[in-house]
Every structure is written in C-alpha cells, then in structure tokens.
Amino acid sequence: xxxxxxxxxxxALKAAKGGTPMQFAFVSKGTEGKLLVGKKxxxxxIADAKKEVGGTAVVRGRLVVEDGVLVFEVAKEPPGTLAAxxxxxxxxxxxxxxxxxxxxxxxxxxxxxxxxxxxxxxPPPPPNGAVPPPxxxxxxxxxxxxxxxxxxxxxxxxxxxxxxxxxxxxxxxxGHVKGNDFAQAGTTLDELEALVTGAxxxxxxxxxxxxxxxxxxxxxxxRCLKEQRGDTGKIRALLGFAQGKAEAGNHAAAVQxxxxxxxxxxxxxAAGAAPEGGSDxxxxxxxxxxxxxxxxxxxxxxxxELKETALDEIDEPDAPSVAKKLDVLGxxxxxxxxxxxxALDAVANGDGAARLKASGAAADLAEEYLAFVEKSALLRxxxxxxxxxxxxEAESELAAPLRQxxxxxxxxxx
Numbered sequence: 508x509x510x511x512x513x514x515x516x517x518x519a520l521k522a523a524k525g526g527t528p529m530q531f532a533f534v535s536k537g538t539e540g541k542l543l544v545g546k547k548x549x550x551x552x553i554a555d556a557k558k559e560v561g562g563t564a565v566v567r568g569r570l571v572v573e574d575g576v577l578v579f580e581v582a583k584e585p586p587g588t589l590a591a592x593x594x595x596x597x598x599x600x601x602x603x604x605x606x607x608x609x610x611x612x613x614x615x616x617x618x619x620x621x622x623x624x625x626x627x628x629x630p631p632p633p634p635n636g637a638v639p640p641p642x643x644x645x646x647x648x649x650x651x652x653x654x655x656x657x658x659x660x661x662x663x664x665x666x667x668x669x670x671x672x673x674x675x676x677x678x679x680x681x682g683h684v685k686g687n688d689f690a691q692a693g694t695t696l697d698e699l700e701a702l703v704t705g706a707x708x709x710x711x712x713x714x715x716x717x718x719x720x721x722x723x724x725x726x727x728x729x730r731c732l733k734e735q736r737g738d739t740g741k742i743r744a745l746l747g748f749a750q751g752k753a754e755a756g757n758h759a760a761a762v763q764x765x766x767x768x769x770x771x772x773x774x775x776x777a778a779g780a781a782p783e784g785g786s787d788x789x790x791x792x793x794x795x796x797x798x799x800x801x802x803x804x805x806x807x808x809x810x811x812e813l814k815e816t817a818l819d820e821i822d823e824p825d826a827p828s829v830a831k832k833l834d835v836l837g838x839x840x841x842x843x844x845x846x847x848x849x850a851l852d853a854v855a856n857g858d859g860a861a862r863l864k865a866s867g868a869a870a871d872l873a874e875e876y877l878a879f880v881e882k883s884a885l886l887r888x889x890x891x892x893x894x895x896x897x898x899x900e901a902e903s904e905l906a907a908p909l910r911q912x913x914x915x916x917x918x919x920x921x
Contacts, residue, residue, distance in 0.1 A: 512600070512601060512602050513600045513601055515545075516542060516543070516544055516600055516601045517601045517602070517603070519544035519545050520544060520577075520597070520601055520603060522546075523544065523570050523571065523572050523577070524572050526572070527546070528569055528570070528571050529544050529545060529546060529569070529570045529571075530544070530545060530546065530547055530548045530567070530568075530569060530570070531543060531544045531548065531567065531568060531569070531570045531579060532548045532552075532553050532556070532565055532566070532567045533565070533566045533567075533579075533589070533592070533593065533596075534553060534556040534557050534559075534560050534562055534564065534565050535560065535562050535564045535565075535566075535592060536560050536561050536562025536563075536564065537562075537827075538592070538827055539560055539562070540560060540562070540592050540596055541556040541559060541560050541596070541600075542593060542596040542597070542600065543556060544570055548567070553565060566581060566585055566586075566589060567581075568580045568581040568582065568612075568615040569612070569615045575605070575606065576605070576606045576607070576608050577593075577597070577605050577606065577607050577608070578608045578609075578610055579593060579607065579608070579609050579610070580609075580610050580611075580612040580615035581609060581610070581611060581612070581615050582611070582612070582613060582614070582615045583611065584611055585609050585611075587811070587814075587834075588814075588815075588830065589609050590607050590608065590609050590815055591814065591815035591830075593607050593609075594607045594815065611645075611648070613645060646689035646690075646693075647684065647687075647689055649689075649693075650680070650684060650689050650692045650693055650696060651684070653693075653696055653700070654680060654696060657699065657700060657703055658797070658801065660703035661673060661677060661699070661703050661797060662794065662797055663703070664702060664703040665793050665794050665797070669702055669766055669769065669770050670770055670793065671769075671770040671771075671773035671774040672702060672769065672770060672773050673699065673702055673703060673793075674793040674855065675773060675855075676695055676696075676698055676699040676702070677699065677793070677797075678851075678852055678855045678856065679695050680692050680695050680696055680699065681848060681852065682852060683695060685848075685849075714753075714758045716758070716762050717749075717753055717758045717761045717762050717765065720762060720765045720766070720769070721749070721765060724765060724768060724769055724772065727772045727776060728742060728746060728768070728772060730776070731772055731775050731776065736775040736776060737771060737772070737774060737775025737776075738771065738775070741771060742768065742771055742772065742775070745764055745765075745767055745768040745771065746768060748764050749761045749762075749764035749765045749768065752764060791915060792851075792854070792855075792912075792915050792916075792919075793855075795908055795911045795912050795915060796851055796912070798907075798908040798911070799847075799905070799908035799909060799912060800844075800848075802904040802905045802907075802908055803840070803844050803905060805904055806840065806904055806905050807837060807840065807841070810833055810836060810837045810840075811837070813833060814829075814830050814833040814834070814837075832885060835885070836883075836885050836886060839879070839883075840879075843872075843875075843876040843879065844876075846872055847869070847872055847873060847876055847912075850865065850868055850869035850872050850873075851869055851912075853865035853868070853869070854866050854869050854916070854919070862919075863919070866916050866919040867916075869912075869916045870913055870916035870917045870919075873909055873912045873913045873916060874913050876909055877906060877909040877910060877913060880905050880906050880909060881906060
C-alpha cells in the first residue's frame with residue numbers, strides 16, 4: 508500500500524469537513540484497502556482500486572461530517588471492522604486522525620449510482636395504496652432506539668405503582684423483538700411509553716378515567732378474591748379506599764389508588780402463589796435485570812471500541828489475531844446474555860411450580876455467566892489492555908448486577 512499522502516483523498520476530505528456531502532467507496536482485501544472520496548466516485552476509479560488492492564469487496568455510500576466526526580453512511584449493516592479500517596486508511600493515506608462513525612441510512616447508496624448518472628427514481632408505489640413495512644433491520648433499530656430512550660423512565664416506573672405492568676410490557680417487547688415481530692413490538696412499546704412518560708389522562712377528566720379503570724379491573728379483582736391469589740387483604744383495602752375517594756369527589760386520588768391496585772392484581776395473576784418477597788421481589792428482579800442489561804450493552808460497546816483501537820495501534824501481523832480473540836470474547840458474552848434473557852423471560856411469565864423451576868434454571872445460568880466474567884483469562888487480558896482510550900469495565904460494571912440476580916433467583920427457588 509502507498510506510504511505517501513494521497514492528495515486527492517486529502518482534498519476531498521477537506522471539502523467534506525467544509526460541509527460538502529461526498530460520495531465514498533472503500534475497496535478491501537483482508538486488513539488492507541483503499542478509500543476513494545469525491546463528489547462522484549467513478550466506476551473506473553473503483554475498478555483501478557480493485558486491481559491495486561487485489562480485492563473485490565466494495566462498500567459505497569455517502570460521507571458527511573458532523574461535529575468533527577466523519578460519518579460514513581451506508582445502505583445496509585457494514586462489516587464490524589469497517590470503522591477501524593477506515594480510520595487506518597485516513598491515518599496512513601491522508602495523514603489524518605479523526606473520529607469515525609458508520610451509520611446505516613436507507614438512501615445512502617441511492618446517491619452512489621455507480622455509473623455517474625442520475626440518482627435512481629423511487630420505486631413505484633405498492634398496489635391499492637398499501638404502505639410497505641420498513642426493512643427488518645430498520646424496524647428493529649427503530650424499536651431498540653425507542654426502548655433505549657425509555658431506559659431512565661422504565662427504571663423510575665419500576666419503583667412506582669405500575670411496576671408490574673411495566674415489567675410485563677418490557678418482557679413482551681423483548682419477546683416480540685426476538686421473534687422479529689417489530690410491528691407488535693412497536694404497538695406494545697406505545698403502551699409502555701405512555702406508562703413511563705406519564706401520558707396525560709383522557710380529556711374527559713379523572714371521573715371518566717376512574718370509571719373506565721374500575722371497569723377494566725373489576726373482573727381481575729374478583730378472580731383474585733375468589734381464587735385467593737396475592738395479598739387479598741390489601742386488594743380489598745385498595746379497592747375500598749378508591750371507591751371511598753370517588754364517592755367523595757376526589758377522583759384523582761381514586762385513580763391513583765386503582766393504579767396501585769392494578770399493579771398488585773397484575774403481580775398476583777402473573778405469579779399465582781406469590782413468590783418469596785411478594786411484589787417487591789418481582790420489582791427488584793426487574794430492576795436488577797435492567798441494571799444487568801445496561802451493563803452488558805456497555806461492556807459490548809467497550810469491547811468493540813477496544814478492537815478498533817487494537818487494529819489501529821497494533822502492528823501487523825498481530826492485529827488480526829487480537830481482533831479475532833476479541834470477537835470470540837464478544838460472541839461468548841453475547842451468547843450468555845441471550846440465554847440469560849430467555850431464562851429471565853421464563854421466570855417472569857411462569858406460574859407456580861413452573862416459575863420455581865424457571866428460577867432455578869436462571870440462577871444456575873446466571874452463576875455460570877458470573878463465573879466466566881470473574882475467571883475468564885481472555886476477559887482479564889481485555890480489561891488489562893495497554894490502551895488508555897478504550898477501557899473495559901467488566902468486573903466493575905457487569906459482575907455486580909449478575910451477583911444480585913444470582914442471589915434473587917436462588918432465593919426465589921428456595
């Protein structure tokens with residue numbers, strides 16, 4: 508690969524930094540590659556780059572600069588090593604060290620027609636005026652983005668009277684996402700969003716809201732009392748309190764009491780015979796699950812950043828080997844995370860003996876997961892890496908919520 512500065516590339520990057528959107532094409536073979544940037548990237552330039560590099564893989568899209576970050580927009584999910592490869596080419600071929608981000612954007616490649624001609628026209632509308640669903644990747648990304656944005660609200664709501672309903676909806680959304688039913692995930696997310704953001708009640712006023720909520724709750728309340736599910740004394744007390752407040756004209760307080768009753772009833776019906784710790788145990792388990800998920804996502808991002816840094820900083824031929832080991836570590840943690848999520852879903856959705864069995868299985872898995880985090884030599888090497896700019900905090904971030912989950916799940920199955 509060339510060691511001199513590529514002046515055409517440098518000038519095009521300066522234009523992009525000045526606010527001019529540019530096209531780009533990246534031709535790669537293994538860890539080597541060539542980056543082409545311009546207002547238009549000609550097919551001949553791409554063909555020449557393929558000959559120079561000796562490869563055929565090409566990623567094309569749009570390059571923009573946002574707040575000093577070079578953003579490479581592509582139409583579909585790029586290879587995981589693309590950002591690191593681009594940073595390396597910028598450093599070696601243009602003498603630039605800048606933050607790089609890759610972003611999936613549906614129209615990115617539409618601006619790179621590959622023939623130097625006009626941008627392709629939009630596809631014809633679907634028959635009968637039907638609106639086609641978004642691509643699966645885009646739909647999943649949209650759901651996860653909305654769900655992540657609600658993280659703080661969900662955590663706060665789990666400490667409130669609607670905790671049980673919030674937990675039920677959260678578990679349901681995860682199930683829909685795993686089943687690739689993003690439309691249903693979005694619908695359930697609408698309800699969760701209304702709960703955790705404190706959506707305004709009906710314009711008809713608190714009196715109408717009280718009547719509607721009471722009507723919805725009455726069949727479940729009767730079932731709990733008839734089958735002796737949950738804390739029946741507290742259920743009766745909350746119902747009586749709400750009715751008393753409504754008769755006195757204080758419908759806002761009545762609604763608040765019914766919301767607490769709704770959470771209590773939901774827990775009773777979901778759990779059958781209440782688990783050790785009652786509804787408080789369910790809420791605490793949900794809170795710790797959220798803490799673990801947040802920590803797991805954070806460590807995954809840190810490992811990705813470490814891999815990109817390693818590819819940038821470590822000389823050949825060691826860099827690919829290090830990157831491969833980090834990929835193996837990331838996949839192992841991802842596997843543990845997916846299995847634990849499924850196990851916790853089984854606990855949340857279980858009833859009676861099935862719940863106890865699910866709690867035992869989840870406890871065993873969480874304990875195995877924790878042992879890996881605490882004892883894996885590969886993970887310890889990742890934590891103790893020499894790079895200052897890519898911290899991996901597995902022990903401080905991930906181990907603590909896992910210990911809490913193990914403790915809670917073992918208590919639930921006892």
